[in-house]
Amino acid sequence: MLDTLRRIVQEVNNAPDIRSALDLMAQRVRDAMGTEVCSIYLRDNDRERYVLMASEGLKREAVGRVSLGLSEGLVGQVGQREEPINLEDAFAHPKFHYLAETGEDPFHAFLGVPVMHHGEVLGVLVVQQRDARRFDQSEEAFLVTISAQLSAVIAHAHASGILFEQLETRKRQASMYDGQPGSSGAAIGIAKLLFPAADLSAVPDREAEDISAEIARLDDALVRVRKEIRDLAERAKASLGVEEQALFDVYLRMLDRHALPAEVVAKIREGHWAQGALRIVVDAHVHNFEMMDDPYLRERAADVRDLGRRVLAQLQSYNRREQEFPDHCILLGEDISAPMLMELPQERIAGIVTTRGSRNSHMAIVARAMSIPTVVGVANLPLKKLDGKELIVDGFRGRVVANATPELKHQFEELIAEEQSLLEGLEKLRDLPAETEDGVSVQLQVNTGLMTDINRSLERGAQGVGLYRSEIPFMIRDRFPSEEEQRVLYREQLQAFAPLPVTMRTLDVGGDKSLSYFPIEEDNPFLGWRGIRVTLDHPEIFIVQVRAMLKAAAGLNNLRIMLPMITNVFEAEEAQHLIHRAWLEVREENVDVEMPPVGVMIEVPATIYQARALAQRVDFLSVGTNDLTQYLLAVDRNNRQVSDLYNSFHPSVLHALLHVVEQAHAEGKPVSVCGEMAGDPASALLLMAMGFDALSMNASNLLRVKAAVRQVNMGFLRRLLNEVLAMDNGEVITAYMDLQLTKVGLGDLIRHRAPAAA
Structure with missing residues (x-):
């Protein structure tokens, strides 16, 4: 039965469209269970009815025309109860509703199971048989299993609005x-x-008539593609920084005569013509990358595929339209x-x-x-x-x-216009302090990682960098950057913001951030080898990075070093020991730089309860609310199945944040937030009420947060904080915050989220 189930799911998933998928589903389920009828009723929320959308065994002309109310008949009963109904004789049930148009007169045995996705009933899957009998447990279990397996296909069709397109009574829906x-x-x-100018999948297998000539054609194509990439890199200089331009270096390295081209030449020497040899090599690499568990490595398949298309286009001398x-x-x-x-x-x-x-x-x-x-x-x-x-x-x-729909489009047009108008209106706040009406101020800093972030941050009046993501220069290369390459990048950041502080987070890879040249393969990467765990295991990487940071800060002395993914006091002490060692080394090289402040990120729940002990050993704390929320709630916010549970206003998150502030200040140490909560005006005001000294966010949010801060007083914020801390439901807190901030005139600042497209 398991093989049957797997085969049905695979066939349905490969169907060309949803109509074919539903018909195939009905056919295969009827055959697998040996019943006489299999029907699929899907819920039409606009009409509040279950519509017969596919059937094997009932009259074909009834499909798309027959429907039942949400509480009507046995189908409605299955949907209301959200559980299977298994009847020996459906006609004897008080909820039975006879539908003459379907031709179901002779069928007595009835088994219906709900089709559910994310807790919502999408439809009902029904099997029927002439004989008055009760379907056995294995049959019921099979139908429940197949319904659960195929619910995603139906859910996607529901979401895309194509389920009921062929019904005349249906108005067109947004997809x-x-x-x-x-x-x-x-x-x-x-x-x-x-779409690509050249299609690698269409290249046929042919024998090379002249191996030397084929290799010469390949060499000529490679020369032209390398020039093409260099020209693109030159054009990119005007809009991208040094690390983004390094993307093109990755491409050129892959085109090096001893890299991919060497494999293609080897295939040519085996007797393949150049285009076929290229296809074989590229397909092999793409397949290998796509089969990898590591998300970043899978992305390399796109790079290889793109290069293959470019080389093929040159081999074919294709004149691009x-x-x-x-x-x-x-x-x-x-x-x-x-x-x-x-x-x-x-x-x-x-x-x-x-x-x-x-x-x-x-x-x-x-x-x-x-x-x-x-x-x-x-x-x-x-x-x-x-x-x-x-x-x-x-x-x-x-x-x-x-x-x-016109209404939905209008909502997005208003959102886009409001965003633009709001930003233009907030420009006047650039040089004004982030200070409440009663004179309490907070530092508003920015999160950076790309060189293009610098100008945008300075234009919005950032008071420094609360988080520089140092892993980005590592991620867009195909090797570890050298100490000097790192120094140049870090110097640009430090110099651009001097004398304002720049907090550089040490290499934070692992989880969803991987390096192609330093693969980390784990079953659960978010609870695995990441952040400080990696760099303490590889002090040679850590020390080189810290040395580069220290050298970059010479004469500026606005560097702050921050350690990610700290779990215990020992890790903080060990990292500080290595930082001190690196500082002594650069001092011996006559680099005049002060020992920078060192802080830790609070993002692992364990550190909430060790916040005071950590504050005794470091110079500052910074809360990464993205991971902290994710870990506290055991929710991967990128997972659609559970992303609705991710809520930064969850009571546990708010109480944890308040505890960290209190523990840090008890030791006289500053504490900041560098997660997304800092960039949302509503949560930023709560963080300020808690006593956080600095908030670091994406530059695009800075002026919006500053505007919110300048329109309230601390008395109001503290009362609001006390009220929400007494609540036990994150959704209620979210709604209450929106209501209270709208009442004091901040509605335009907090209503910047996209409208619900449902």
């Missing part, structure tokens, strides 16, 4: 597709599908690599959507640097159907909307 936020923001525009890109263009594609993005007219790109990739892909990193709203990993997106259509990109939630 919605969920992915991951790659870069925040919202955009509306015309979709432009990007000039594509036209409309204003406010939404780029669509399976993979959109960073070089592909850089060769397009950036002034016309309003948003980006890809069916593959993750928020840590090279393209997503560049999109964030360019402030382009982006959604990645949108499964089941019908790319070819959406080309040329108007789309809404919701980079806040990670959602794409097609066929938007």
Whole structure:
């Protein structure tokens, strides 16, 4: 039965469309269970009815036409009870409702199970048989299992609005597709599908007539592709910083004569023509990368695939047709690599959507640097159907909307206009202090990682850097950066903000941040080898990085070093010992730099209860609320199954934050927040009421938070804090905060989230 189940699920998932999937589901389930009827009723929420959408055994003409109310008949009873109903004789049940149009007269035995997804009833799966008998336990278990396995297919069809398109009584719905936020923001525009100029999968196998000639053709193609990449890198200098430009170095290294090309030449020497040899090598590498568990390594498949297409295009001497890109263009594609993005007219790109990739892909990193709203990993997106259509990109939630209703489109247009107008109106606050009406101030700092963050941060009046993500220069290379390469990058950051403080977090890899040249393979990476655990196990990496930071701070002395993923006091002490050793080394090299303040991140729940002990040993504490919330609630916020449970206003989170502040201040040590809570005006005001000394956020949120701070007084904030600390429900706290802040005139500042696309 397990093999049968697996086969049905695979066939249904490979169906070309939802109609075919439903028909196939009904056929296969009827055959597998040996029954006479299998029917699928799906819930139409607008009409509040269950509609017969597929059937094997009932009259075909009834499909799409017959329906039952949500509480009508046995189907409605299954939906209401949210559990299976197994009857020997359905006609004898008081809830039985006869539907003559279906031709169900002779069928007595009835088994119906709900189709559920995320706690919501999407429909009812029914099997029937002529004989009056009760389906046995194994049959009931099979139907429940198949319903659970296939619910995701139906849920996607529900979300995309295509389930009821063929029903005449159905008005057109917006189609919605969920992915991951790659870069925040919202955009509306015309979709432009990007596809490769050359199709590697179409290259046939052929024998090489002249091996030397084939190798010569390959060499010529490689020369042209290398020049193409260098030209793109040169163009990128105007809009990207040094570390983002390093992406192109990765491509050039892969094109080195001793890298991928060497493998292609070897295949040519085996007798393959150049195009076929290229296809074999690229396919092998892509397959290997895509099979890897590590998310970052999987992203390298896109790089290899893109390079293969470029080389193939040159081998084929394909004259690329000039594509036209409309204003406010939404780029669509399976993979959109960073070089592909850089060769397009950036002034016309309003948003980006890809069916593959993750928020840590090279393209997503560049999109964030360019402030382009982006959604990645949108499964089941019908790319070819959406080309040329108007789309809404919701980079806040990670959602794409097609066929938007006038009302929904208007909501997003207002959101985009309000965001732009609000930002323009807040510019006047740039040089004013983040100070309440009664004179209490808080430092507003920025989180950075890309060189492009510097100007945006300074333009908004940042009071320093509360978190510099030093792992980004590591992530966009294909090797560890040298001490000198790191020093140059760190110097640019320190110099740009001097004399303001710059808090540099030491290398924080692991979890969802991996290095292609330093793979970490774990079953549960978020609870594994990451952050300080990696660097303490590899002091040679840690010391080189700290030396680079210290040398970069010479003459500026605005460096602060922060340690990530600290779990206990020993780790903090061991790291400080290595930092002191590195400081002595650079002093011996006649580098005149002061010993910088050293702090730790509070993001592991254990450190909440050791906050005072840690504060006794370091110079400052900084709370990473993203991971702390994730760990406290045992919720992966990138997991759609549980992301609704992620709530920074959960009482446990708020009480933990207050405890950390109290413990740090008891030792006279400053404490800040560098997670996303700091950048949301509502939560930022609560953090200020708790007593946090500094809030560090993305530059785009800084002026909004400053505006909120300047429109309230501390008496109001402390009363608000005491009220929410007495509450026991995060959702209630969220609603209460929005209500109270709206009452005092902050509605425009807190209503910047994307509208619900449902």
